Amino acid sequence: MQRYVVGRLLLMIPTLLGVAILTFLLMRVVPGDVVALRYSQAGAVSQEIIDRERALLGLDKPIEQQFADWMGQVVRLDFGQSLWTDRPVTEEIGARLGITLELAILAAIIATCIALPLGILAAVRQDTWVDYVIRIVSIGGLALPSFWLGILMILGLVVVFRWAPPLVFVPLWEDPVANLGQLIWPALAVGYRYSAVATRMTRSSVLEVMREDYVRTARAKGLREVWVVVRHAVRNSLLPVITVISLEFAFLFGGLVVTEQVFNVNGLGKLLVDAVAHRDYPLIQALVLIFSFVFVFMNFVVDMLYGVLDPRIRYA
């Protein structure tokens, strides 16, 4: 077991290294640079000034040297300075990490609360109108563009209640009402999609378990249907549901881009879009690395969960 865990952790390294190299190369291949952008709004900036500024930021160095410099820093956990704001990348990310994390957790809670009961209900009442309605509602979650849903939500709030979510972020521990007042809406908007994914998984997973022999046996023993579902089916079908919720969480972390934009939430997704638009290399590289890390780590957690929850799986 211990060896397996260490092995799995070590496997993260090539993946993250690959991500780092790929990001670095991709961004260098893409045309455009931060200096030209910085001066794009005022017309009268001469080429000379732009060249000087590029040299100042080290953008005129050969690409392999830039990469070596950057890797050298990262190994020492120094992600460098943002080219756009000239502040430490860690500071830029630190200011947003909490918001995105909270938003993702809220969405996960919402999704779980919706998905478990609906998914189980749909499975138990398979091929009845209950099942159909639940399936249609959850497919709707996959079909609606989330930015579209978000814009309609804000518009609805403003038109109907003459109220819009607060503009300024307040940490949860300072003012829970104001905090939730701001974050609950984007959480709902993405939570709908998230719950759709989880509902569908719950349904199919419960259905599958209900076909297993031991459930049939339980039924045959004359146990009441509710009891069968709760005791056997649900318990044993939880694993894939947990998996999908965890993996979606990792996707969500890097996938809040559009929602954050629509709700004007100051999170990592918005930061990433801006960073890419600004060609802010160190910031992009750090952000992509973080997203990848979360993703890889959640995968690891899921694997470990399997080991703990499913007695059939043994890690040699």
Next chain:
Amino acid sequence: MSGRPVPTAHSAEDLARRRYLEATTWKRIRGGVGDFIRRRPLGTAGAAIIVVMIGAAVFADLVAPYGPQEGTFTGLPEPPSLDHLLGTDPFGRDVFSRLIYGSQTALLVGFTSSLIGSTLGLVLGVVGAYFGGKVDEIIQRVMDVLLSFPLVVIAIAVVAALGPGTGNVIAAITLPVIPRVARVVRASGLAVVRMPYIEAARAVGVRAPRIMFRHMVPNVFAPYLIMLTAFLGQAVLLEATLSFLGLGVVEPEPAWGNMLRGQGMQFLEQAPWLAIAPGVAISLAVFGFNLFGDSLRDALDPRLRTA
């Protein structure tokens, strides 16, 4: 299918599958389709939506009352009328016609990206499963890298590096499909590769490509098909999302994403039809693909989990 033991008849579903497995090919298809329609009303509804969409795209020139870029430029959108069923946009272009022509773009983007993406995924998955060892390890690591890469970065990189246009939007949407399909196909492939008949084929010296193509691909075709349908809908949605970020198909080409984006969003209150029409079209299309895809999965392989 031959690899799986025929289940004991228990439910109606099992019965249907049993009938399916026992029938001949032609009967299988006819019976399958009939069975599908009878037993899966939701899936049939989804299929109907898709058929309508394909019809609209193929016969766009006949169905659409106006050309996609035809119109008198007055500055303001016109509300729906008998002349313009869904009104016009600020360039005087007929929204209904653009919607019809937009279905060409949507289908093109959807089918091409999910077909290419899924097929590349299929190849990588099968190759990984067949060879195992180092080859598999390398493919897996590369897939992991692709998988953990945020979509926006890929999309911007592709669109910015290659320039704009439908083709590059397709490329941007294709990339994230590959690792997801490869993963599922590899898992199914691993189960197949240990089957005795594959071992036997190897032993008598059948070449690797032939084994993979003749014996493994048919066996992982169900998950491949299911993933492909699932990504069809997602591709349409992704195109709209990319459009929202300004990275989608470009005006004046008609596409649902760019109809929803610029003028649609700006005239949200004054001319809601501009945003509602493409919004509904996108949702309906994705809805249709998903309904159909779900039912297809239930019919082909209820054990496969693709959320």
Next chain:
Amino acid sequence: MSLAIVLALILGACAQQATPAASPTGGAGTSPATGEQPKPGGELLYIVTAEPPTFDGHQSTTFATLMPVSPHYSLLYKLDPADNVSKIIPDVADGMPTISADKLTWTIKLKQGVKFHSGPELTAEDVVATYDKIMKPPQGVTSPRQGVYASVDSFTATDKYTVTIKLKYATGSFLTALASPWNYLYSAAKLKTDPKWYEKNVDGTGPFTFVEYQKGSHWAGKKNPSYFEKGKPYLDSYKAFFISDPNRQTTAIQSKQAMIEFRGFTPQQRDTLSRALPNDLAIQEAPWVCVNYIAFNTKKKPFDDERVRRALTLAIDRWSGGEALSKQTIVKDVGGLMRPKGPFAMPDAELEKIPGFYRDNKKAVEEAKKLLTDAGVTNLTFEFLNRNVTTPYEPVAVFAINEWKKIGVTATHKVKETAAYLADLRAGNYDVGLDFNCDYFDEPDLQLAKFYSASGLGKGLNLAGYDDKKLDGMIDAQARETDPEKRKKLVWEIERYAMGEKAYQVPLPWWYRIIPYLKKVRGYRIGSNHYTTMDMANIWLAEK
């Protein structure tokens, strides 16, 4: 004359209810429009579309710095907030400069008792250090507008409150350069210890002191009790919210979370707000010193042929196009190289004679077709490079593409993300591009800068890539002309030559600012740009 430039209109039937505030409540001190006495107190809440990349105005080129940061700083001279177009008044300068007979020596007296928020008094040394940093930035510091001060020989502090400026040659635009909204006055001592200090810190002599900056959320300031202008600022404090999504901006004002946005809204945002808030909204509108140019890549065939370029500009019916576009995006008035209705604008009667500006579009189309035939160009197809920004780039480009169809020309819209678009434009990697220019003042030196030869002064600015010694000479000549009327004539000559005869870079209808805001906000007068009068010293709230 300048008063005539500022327009304030009631727009659309829906806006009629908003009549009470439809005329802008202007001005410094008392507002001339209503004669109201400013009320002290309250907090101004406004929207800024983007976040400041740096706090240092000298290094910035974006309104995103000016809008939240300007309230902390003073300038030597500034635009009169009651006029906001061309009238320059002293800020920390004590009166207008004394100019020597040869126009080469300028003497500026400073107000006494102007204090930095951190305590020390602002002296001539600080002004000199500030301008030295702008004109000759130290290692590691950039200064994008260095070129504007090419005429300056030196800034010296002749005594504690006197600055003497020596010029190498006289120019007609030097006072404007001293009133640049970017030129925040900094402390000489702070600059000496760290020339980059002001990138991340704030210490000015302006009407508001710095409170906080929460990244991605807001910027806050509060009243500076020791501000040198007695009785100002009127506001107790201000908060600038950073909101980039246009729909979210509208809902913020609609739900009264914010009161105003100073850059400009689209006509749709205006109409939405005037319908939703009939009794609380005021609207001000004015032509903007911003414009989109169609830049022809003169290094590529067939755009090296002026007949082809002229044909392409002729096809565009700017008059009806501007009218129609103004209903859906932020462009409106037709103008040449100088802002329409601005002090240097060519009268319409003259403008109409220039190819591309004919009132009779049929005639123009005929002429264009003939030009193409003469040039031997048939079935012209090219790529039209644009950036992926909706307002106003997308509709403006679609408009131009449609117009070109009339003369049998097919343009493919090639939209790139801003960074890639800029890279292509600068590298000359395009056929025809949609370029843009934005300035803070109606000033030919600024607006004509991008018309200099590409291998000369126009390097990096003139994206059409041509070299034209004759045009260079014409631009130089107007810069050195100090008589305003004569200068105007010279500028018009340039317009006729550069956009009519040669058609190197041709303007589309000029941008148009629309500012719908809660009418309780008083003391803001819309100007020709979104950079000036952002110190908020004159803004007050009619109700809390």
